[in-house]
Amino acid sequence: MAETNNNKYAAKDFKSDQEVRWCPGCGDHAILAALQKTLAELDIPKEKYVFVSGIGCSSRLPYYMNTYGFHGIHGRAAAIATGIKIANPDLMVWEMTGDGDALAIGGNHYIHAIRRNIDIKIVLFNNEIYGLTKGQYSPTSKKGLITKTSPYGTIEEPFKVGELTIGANGRFFARTVDYNLQLSSEVYKEAAKFHGTAVVEVVQNCVIFNDGTHDAFTSKENRDENTIILRHGEKMIFGKNRDKGIILKDLKLKVVKIGEDGITEKDILTHDAHEPNPGIHYRLAGMSLPEYPVALGVIRAISTKTYDAAMMEQHERVQARSKIRTVDELLKSGATWEVK
């Protein structure tokens, strides 16, 4: 599945003939465009892709991709995708889901797909709201958010997608912002190349029911100071003037200013996405305002054996040992007797 960009495909080859029905201005349009662009740049035959989804605005995406697609039921996309990948590991399976679909009704399937490390790519559109049902709070809504079902503000602590993913033994976690096509394409490609469950959280804006919920770090005026793009092997430096960085002090991450208090670039942490110990990745994924910038890019990417590969190996081992290949052989195995 190497990326060669032989221009076999253009983005339009991945556009289906269905009319895109998301609201004008919805972040989903950009996510779709970034995915179509990314797929055109990957050297994978179109018929190998299966886009699977649950229910919600995000989950309409498979209809708009000119690939094999399965629009499932609420919360179950991870289970459907798991079945597809096990049945035919040659397929490239992408799951499209949202914060409600994956983390509320589908929480169980989400954590177990990750735990098993099934080789699927999960794109989780996180707008911190239920859009399709017209504005109720989700498991990622900020505490206190006023919605139709929380008219006096929510009293629930939200999940952070990255913390939940890494806590479920996630091997790959990346975060991007809907409108940032370049970064999105970069992390989708990393996810596509990764062997195992790859979760990409897309910070997505719902213009109708939760407009501007991510503005504190996604708006033009805030994004440089309030986000940090992590790349493996690079220093954790951010800010408009690239003068801020992250260090580890007293077992905690700390934002520092380069040039102040004797801090030089050398003191700044270098991002190691391949570190098996999840501790640092968990903290990076959990960074939030106002203390920290929000981390974007590939935060964690640990290659271990995938579930589908382990299953194939086990099949080969059992087949080398057993003589049973056909039903006739099976029926006659074990204790039998002749009646003459």
Added chain:
Amino acid sequence: MGKRSKVIEKDAVVIRFSGDSGDGMQLTGTLFSNTSALFGHDISTFPDYPAEIRAPQGTVGGVSGFQVHIGHKLINTPGDFTDILVAMNPAAIRANVRWLKKGSTIIYDSDNFTEKSIQRAGYKADPFAEDKLDSMNLIAAPITTLVKEALKDMDLDPKTVLRTKNMFALGLIYWLFDSRLKYTEEFIEEKFGKKPLVAEANNKVLRAGYYYGETIEALTPSYRVNRAPIKKGTYRNINGNQATAWGVLAAAEKAGLKLFIGSYPITPATGILEELALRKDMGVKSLQAEDEIAGICTSIGASFAGRMAVTSTSGPGLALKSEALNLAVMTELPLLVIDVQRGGPSTGLPTKTEQADLWQALYGRNGESPIPVIAASTPSDCFRFGFEAAKIAIEHMTPVILLTDGYLANGSEPWRIPSTKDLPSITVPYAVRSDKEFLAYERDPKTLVRKWAIPGTPGLEHRVGGLEKTIKGSVSYIPENHEYMVKTREEKVERIVNELPNLEVLGKKTGDLLVIGWGSTYGHITSAVTELQKEGYAVSAAIFNYIRPLPKNTAKVFAGFDKLLVCELNTGQFANYLRIKHQKYTYNQYNKVQGLPFTITEIKDHCVKLLKGKKNG
């Protein structure tokens, strides 16, 4: 070996092994059944055990039983009443007293009849007097003492010694039936291969039981059951879950498909997942899912990707799967859902049998949701119906529900092994690439079946999902399109009837009474009706395996009888279904909801009552 003072020759004998759930009664019963089958008896078995792995010792609730019916005629049921009861404690007497025939033999471990255990079973002082069993043939065997004695020279801990008690009981029964110990000895060697000392102890105790029978023979009648007149061929014992799993495997092989099972453990269906998880040698991919919903959803995914997919469950699990079942209805993908029914509602009676999921299978979903429903009748014909159900799923691109139950799942019987070349062929309706655009919901005009386009095939890229679609596969809210699709899905399932066999009638095609059943009541109903026919009643029986759609000749069969009686292990679900489907007939009902199968006697009694004793002519 020993000479027998008094040999009783019988057509059939029912033996029940009964003890605490930790006493090894299920194993004892299974070993005895297998030995009997190898000897050429026909057998039918009925394990009956509590849900708790170790319920409170010595209580009636903790009694685990295994009943086996052996005979030299064809045996259709595990038997209503027992000839021989092996009781390891007083609770086993209490739990089984209502099933004892007059003059039964009761072999009991007298060491376990202490004041404390007698009271724990709910007796005051003397179980036999209190339950009026004095006239039975009581054999008190101090099994615990004898086992300890037999193993006193071996260096074993007391726990291991006591665990061999079931082998003593088994040895004693073998003596009673003049059976050979060879099969059981081989089994013990294999099971305890890594613990030679334990193997030796079990075999020693098995023989000790046998010799004890010989020693006390003056007290005991011995039974002889001749070989059953069985059709030539190669036989094996098989239980319902194993037969179901193998039937589905046979269908996949016949269709040239690989099998996938996504399932969640649930009593009494787990055996199917366990059986298929073994078959990696045949390329079966199995997933123990995180829940029932994931079980069916992974199966739907696997089906979309081109495998024969199956998910197994019981009533509560079917409830959880119902939304996803409709996804399979809507996407029109082949999927087999096996519901091994148990006592409900809710957790109900997990280890007991019942037929009360019929309506759930037929109607338990949102919207208009036509799904074929099929039921198996005996442990071994679970193979046939597992095969048939999978065949219908594949050829008609539809989910199918196969109903078995705890009675079939755990019951076993000898089975003449078929050759797969004799099984019907299965045609997979694959989509192939052509110059024309692939339309996901374009149908065969005769069967209304759509084509199966497998991901990975160039040029057939398409989208399916739970939203209503047009023929092309585009999402559509057009009112007329929805109505058209609803009716088409319904009609597709109805047309399956053209390929179904006719309903068979056991006995004459006309008469005073037709006894109707479905699924696993087959053995008891046909046995009862055969006996009634011999006694001169104008009674026939018809047992349904195809529930939706019903066989074409159903009304014609019903028309031949003055009265119809529907017997089922629920409060009347099939009878009410028939009232909807064939309204012109009057249906009498005989129902039982006790977590137990019918007895032949109670069916007979009810028929005679309904006929007011009227015989032929």
